[in-house]
């Protein structure tokens with residue numbers, strides 16, 4: 245499915261990723277954890293074509309996509325959410341999801357613009373189905389800016405989900421949430437978002453990771469230091485020292 249082979253990335257003198265190998269198994273949810281600045285978001289940016297790796301390769305279904313643009317990667321079925329939520333505050337919740345379809349081959353620009361203006365059509369149908377999935381249908385006509393943070397994160401997920409991606413990468417889906425809100429988003433990911441998809445979840449909140457992930461990978465200073473079953477990974481002394489120990 246999605247494979248990183250010896251991926252390296254530097255920013256000036258800073259080595260953000262060093263020789264990272266990662267194999268995402270089809271249909272499973274993998275977690276990616278690590279201290280601040282360990283390279284998690286950089287890894288997501290490489291998977292999604294925002295950056296090309298300086299060394300190593302990214303393979304999608306066996307095809308080398310290391311030099312593909314972010315748009316090409318999206319069209320190949322890889323979608324993501326952003327750690328810093330990127331939604332249009334002055335658009336409605338529904339419009340935010342419809343415009344996320346722009347750039348996909350599935351629907352043309354003009355039908356989509358028609359959808360945004362309330363003409364209806366396939367874009368609206370897909371957007372409403374996705375809002376139902378994430379539990380935001382009732383809020384469809386609110387401005388995005390009117391949503392509280394946990395629902396803004398759900399909207400961010402809906403925007404990534406509406407094109408029905410094969411691979412979905414969630415960058416801190418519970419960022420800024422209380423424990424109760426985190427439990428609720430964990431359940432949503434586990435029961436409604438992940439099934440049938442290959443997912444990567446980046447999160448500092450280990451309760452979310454242990455509820456949602458079947459596989460866990462730990463980065464420290466740009467290097468993969470552990471990988472495997474979440475429970476056994478979290479009990480490894482090197483992981484506890486690098487990550488859990490600092491809490």
Ligand SMILES: Nc1ncnc2c1ncn2[C@@H]1O[C@H](COP(=O)(O)OP(=O)(O)OP(=O)(O)O)[C@@H](O)[C@H]1O
Nearest residue numbers: 255258260278279280281282283284285286287327
């Ligand atoms: N575009 C960039 N230019 C320069 N340095 C960058 C850039 N992007 C990331 N970095 C640096 O690379 C390192 C890894 O950053 P990254 O954002 O991948 O970490 P992270 O694991 O996602 O951290 P956090 O938990 O804080 O989100 C950091 O030292 C960061 O400052």
Ligand SMILES: [Mg+2]
Nearest residue numbers: 284285286327
């Ligand atoms: Mg990050």
